[in-house]
Amino acid sequence: MRLGVMFDRDLPPEQLIPFARALDETSVDDLWVVEDLGWTGGVSSAATALAVTSRLRVGIGISPAPLRNPMLLAMELGNLARVHPGRLAAGIGHGVGDWMRQAGAAPPSPLALLEETIGSVRALLRGETVTLDGRSVHLDGVSLVHPPAAVPPVLAGVKGPKSLALSGRVAQGTILPEGVGPAQLPGIREQIGAGDAAEEHEVVVFTYLHIGADAAEFTRSMVEGQASWLGVAPEDVAMAAGTPEEAAAQVKSLWAAGADTVAVRPLAQEDPLRHVTALLSAL
Numbered sequence: 313m314r315l316g317v318m319f320d321r322d323l324p325p326e327q328l329i330p331f332a333r334a335l336d337e338t339s340v341d342d343l344w345v346v347e348d349l350g351w352t353g354g355v356s357s358a359a360t361a362l363a364v365t366s367r368l369r370v371g372i373g374i375s376p377a378p379l380r381n382p383m384l385l386a387m388e389l390g391n392l393a394r395v396h397p398g399r400l401a402a403g404i405g406h407g408v409g410d411w412m413r414q415a416g417a418a419p420p421s422p423l424a425l426l427e428e429t430i431g432s433v434r435a436l437l438r439g440e441t442v443t444l445d446g447r448s449v450h451l452d453g454v455s456l457v458h459p460p461a462a463v464p465p466v467l468a469g470v471k472g473p474k475s476l477a478l479s480g481r482v483a484q485g486t487i488l489p490e491g492v493g494p495a496q497l498p499g500i501r502e503q504i505g506a507g508d509a510a511e512e513h514e515v516v517v518f519t520y521l522h523i524g525a526d527a528a529e530f531t532r533s534m535v536e537g538q539a540s541w542l543g544v545a546p547e548d549v550a551m552a553a554g555t556p557e558e559a560a561a562q563v564k565s566l567w568a569a570g571a572d573t574v575a576v577r578p579l580a581q582e583d584p585l586r587h588v589t590a591l592l593s594a595l
Contacts, residue, residue, distance in 0.1 A: 313567045315595070316342030316371065316575030317588050318518065319361075321351040323581065328357060329364050334585055336365040338592060342401070344371040344518070344575045349411035355388045362396040369399050371575070373487055373518070374469030376407025377429040378417035383454050385429070386436035393437070393460035403487045403516075404430055405469030423474060424448050430466055430482045437463045467516065471542070473503050480505035485514030490577060491538045492517055493550030494569035501570045514572045519562065520551035521576035523590045527553035531579060552576055552591065560594035 317340050319328055328345070335343050343361055347354030354372040361370045375385060389402050406426055412418045419425040428449035435442050439459035444451045467485035470476055471492075479486040486504055501515060522531055531553060532546075539546040550566075552559035559576075566574045576591065578584035 313571075314341040314573035315563070316340065316344050316369075316516070316573055318344040318346065318373070318575055318577040319357070320577060320579065320581075320584065321346040321348050323584070325352050325357070328360055331585065332361040332365050332368070332370075335588070336368050338588070340368070340588070340592070342369045342371050342573065342575060344373045346373060347375050349376075349408070349415060355385075355392070358400065359392060362392060362399060369401055370396075371401040371467075371487075371516070372403050373516075373575070374403035374405040374467075376412065376417075377404055377426050378407050378412045378419050378422075379415060380404070380429070382429045382432040382449055383436065383451060386433045386456060389433065389464060389466075390437055390456050390458065390460050393462060393464045394458055397460065397462035400464040401467060401485070402433075402464055403467045403469045404433065404483075405487070406475065419448055421447055423478060426468065426470075426475070427478055427482055430468060434463075434466050434482075434484075437466070465514065467514065476500060476503040477505060480513065483513075485516060485572075487516045488518065489538070489542065490518045490520050490551070491535075491542050491544070491549040492519075493548070494565040497566065497569035497571060515570060516573040516575060517566050517571040518575050518577055519566065520549075520553065521559060521578045521587050521591060522551070522553045522580060523556055523559055523587045524554075534579060556590040556594035559591050563591070563595065 345357035358370045406422045425448035428446040441455040465484040468479035468483040469487035535549045552562040578587045
C-alpha cells in the first residue's frame with residue numbers, strides 16, 4: 313500500500329521545487345504531477361521534481377496521448393528513467409475530449425490511439441525496434457539509442473468500461489480519477505481484469521484532501537464539477553476530508569477496497585503540505 317501526494321495544477325510551478333523537497337523528507341512514497349491543457353507540462357514537471365529529490369517516486373498523471381507522439385514520449389520517459397532509475401511512473405490517457413478538440417488534436421478513435429500509444433511506448437522503453445502501421449500510430453523501425461535499464465511502469469489514466477478493459481490488457485497499472493470511492497473499486501478492478509498474469513497491475517486512486525471543519529464548503533465547487541464529469545451525484549464523490557482521522561479513514565478504506573496506491577490531492581493553495589502532515593500523523 314503506497315501513499316502519494318499530488319502537486320495541484322493551480323499551484324504556481326515555481327513552488328514545485330520546495331514542495332518536492334519537503335515531501336521527500338516525509339514517509340510519503342510518491343509525488344504526482346499533472347499535465348492538463350493550459351497548466352503545465354507533465355514531463356518537465358517530473359524532471360524538475362526528480363532532480364531535487366532523492367527518494368520519491370514521481371508519477372506523471374497523465375500525459376494525453378493525442379498531444380504526445382509515442383516516439384517522442386518514449387524518448388522523454390527513457391531519458392528520465394536513465395537519469396533517475398526506479399523513480400518514475402508514467403501515466404498516459406485519452407485527454408479530456410473538449411481540451412483535445414481545443415488543441416486540434418481530437419483523434420478519430422481514442423481507444424485505438426491509447427492502445428497503440430501505450431503499446432509502442434512500452435516496447436520502445438524495453439529497447440525494442442518498433443514498426444507499427446496502426447489506426448492512429450505510425451512508426452517505421454524506430455528505437456531508443458539509450459533505453460533505460462530500469463524500465464518505468466506505464467499506467468493508463470482512464471475511467472470508462474472499455475478504457476478500463478484496455479488498461480488491463482496493455483498497461484502496467486490504472487490511474488483512477490478523484491471521486492472514485494471504496495464502493496466502486498471492486499467493480500472497477502473486475503473491469504480492468506487480470507491482464508498479464510505474470511505482471512502485477514497497480515491501481516492508483518487519486519482523491520481530494522482537505523483537513524478542517526470547512527471541508528464541505530471549501531470543496532463544494534470542485535466536488536460538483538467532478539461529480540458532473542464522473543456522472544455521479546455530488547454526495548457520491550469520495551474524498552479524504554474533515555478531521556485528520558476522518559481523512560485517514562477514507563485513505564485506509566481505499567486501500568482495503570483494492571487500491572495499491574492512494575494519491576491525495578491537497579486543494580488548499582496556502583500551505584497544502586499542512587494537510588498532508590495532518591493526514592500522515594493520523595495514519
